[in-house]
Amino acid sequence: LPLMAQAKSTFSTDEEQTPYKDVTTYNNFYEFGTDKSDPAEYAGSLQTSPWSVTVDGECENPGKLTLEDLLKPHSTEERIYRLRCVEGWSMVIPWMGFPLADLLKRFNPTSKAKYVRFETLFDPKQMPGQQRSVLDWPYAEGLRMDEAMHPLTFMATGLYGKNLPNQNGAPLRLVVPWKYGFKSIKSIVKISFLEQQPATSWGRSAPGEYGFYSNVNPEVDHPRWSQKRERRIGEFRKRETLMFNGYDQVASLYSGLDLRKNF
């Protein structure tokens, strides 16, 4: 066993991990319904094999890759991250995966690539929630290039040492721990390098409530509720929400940016 054990990532937290059962039964994944219990109940219909990911836009080697080819060059490591949902609850999750930067570099983004856009699978047969126009399907999210290349930004393929359950965004999902959870897009089928800032699903649905950045910020309330505190799943009392969800090392990405305006 000692041979198998990996050095713990310096980015990982020592905080108590949210039980596997809670991580996999309390999810927001509107593609399978809007109740927290819906994804665990209905995500079985998602076929994650075969799976392919299209990479296009401002890069030198665009293409369509099978999941196997996409994952092959990367060794997986564990990252224990805090996850803060915009709704006011949080978890601590041991993800398995690799840094997003390592993946993006393989496609040699050009100097024009200022943003990365991600897209979730669109298939209402496999994702029954898409039969209703809850959001502008397919789900889309985006990051600024420097955010995407930050060493904290992670591509997850598993959690708790197991393959990612469908309800958690199998087979491939983003994890951006200093942003509200909805930025960490699930079940990715497309990655695009763009010159312009892409529109996001939630941003389109309620532009006054869900900004492009959506950094965790206790000082900037959601228009309809306070973001000062959060309920860590499994805890009785609420805790204070930390700036950038406690990941202060990203602060320099936003120096000179008015985070109240760019919420």
Added chain:
Amino acid sequence: MQVREPYFTKVFKPAVFVLALMPLVWLAWGAWQEELGANPIETITRSLGEWTLRFLLLTLLISPLRRATGWVQGVRLRRMLGLFAFFYGTLHLFSYLWLDQFYDWGEIWKDILKRPFITVGMLAFLLMTPLALTSFKKAMRKLGRNWQRLHTLIYPLTMLGALHFWWLAESKSRLAMPLLYSVLLAILLGERVFRWLQKKGAWRLELPGMLRRS
């Protein structure tokens, strides 16, 4: 379909009382057995809120039920049902004040101002309180006709309760249950409006012919 005495008083009414306590028993048991999901506090608060609304609707059902079926004994359950609505409403409010906000009055006040669904929820509870406080025979006698007038507050407060639930839904896809309760409430209130219009219609029939279109 009347329940014979003494069975109504001795068996039927106590049975309804015990049944009305079941949601609380179920929640307490669930909390004890840790079967309320990953976020038990949210489950408790939401469940208590829904039961408040259900008991308000049951209270409003009694009169139309009597008119439709002639079951007059229901009226003798109405106060109990109304008080259960208040009971669950109070627990719902305290689950918010305690388990959600831990009595941080500054945050609570901000919440009331900032979140419309909390504003109307608070207002609904505020309107429910005098009804519970005057639900006793002594108060009924003392208030006389005003008691009836005061207790028509159940109409607006139930509407506020339904709106509270409606506005809680963050996205339009979560509106199935709020919609169901609103439709039920609309039926219960609609019956009263219909009856009132019928009464007016009957009065209009007695108008002299010249005022009527022939």
